[in-house]
Amino acid sequence: MAAPQAEATQGGFNQRGVVAEATADDAVAARERGMIAAQRNAYTRLASEMGLPTASDRQIEAMVDSVVVEEERTTRTTYTGRLTVNFNPERVQAFAGRRLAAAPATAPRPQGGSQIPATYLEVTARYASLAEWLDVRRRLLASGNVAQVDVLAISTDQARLRLGLRAPAAQVATELMASGLRMAQGARPGEGWRVGLAGRV
Known part of the structure; x- marks a missing residue:
């Protein structure tokens, strides 16, 4: 039997406050290196525990x-x-070859407010530059x-995000328009939700 999913804590399967630093030829490459370094640092903590x-x-x-980006500077x-x-937890246990006990769980702190998300929505964010990506994330x-805004995957021109929403997606989309963001479902069948600065989506 696998160990239960752990909620966000200072340790265990959810490592907060992991510092990332990197240098590269450009800002996008530096961010990618920083993400890899953060994952390595987080695993070092987990492995020690x-x-x-x-x-x-x-x-x-x-x-x-x-x-999840808590804060960043480029x-x-x-x-x-x-x-x-x-x-x-299941992948970590499979790698370790044994069952692992999660660290004691504490209540997670959602970004931007005191209420927990009512639902989650995966969206694709599109942008033309690192500055534009940071602007999209800031407005979200x-x-x-x-x-909350979880980064599932990221590249030079788009990112796959998991948004924790406190209201139905359609209502959130309407409210985001006031901040200059457009969130909508793709026009073709099978296309998921997309978000970006007005005119990008």
Whole structure:
């Protein structure tokens, strides 16, 4: 039997306050390196707590469910941030080859308010630059009905996000328009939700 999913805590499967620092030829590459470094640092913490073996960056990435940006700062060639790295308990246990006990759980603190999300929605955010991506993320977190923004995957022009919403998606989409963001379902069958600055989606 697998250990139960742990809620966000200072330790265990959900590592908060993980520091990431990286330098590269451009800001996007620096951010990608920073994310990899954060995952490695988070796994080092987890391994120390639970007595896990060493792992490669690829193995660590396979055990990560999501990375949540608490705060970040970029320049043209550097990235610094503080992140929450959420590990998948079942994948970690499979890698370790044994059952692991989760750290004592505490109530999670949603971003942007005191209410927990009523529902989750996966969306694709599109942007033309790192500055635009940071603007999209800032506006999402500023919305009263967006409790959290989890980055599931990210590239130079788009990111796959899991949004924790406190209201139905259609209502949130309407409210985001006032902040200059457009969130809508794709026009073609099978396309999911997309979000971006007005004119991008």
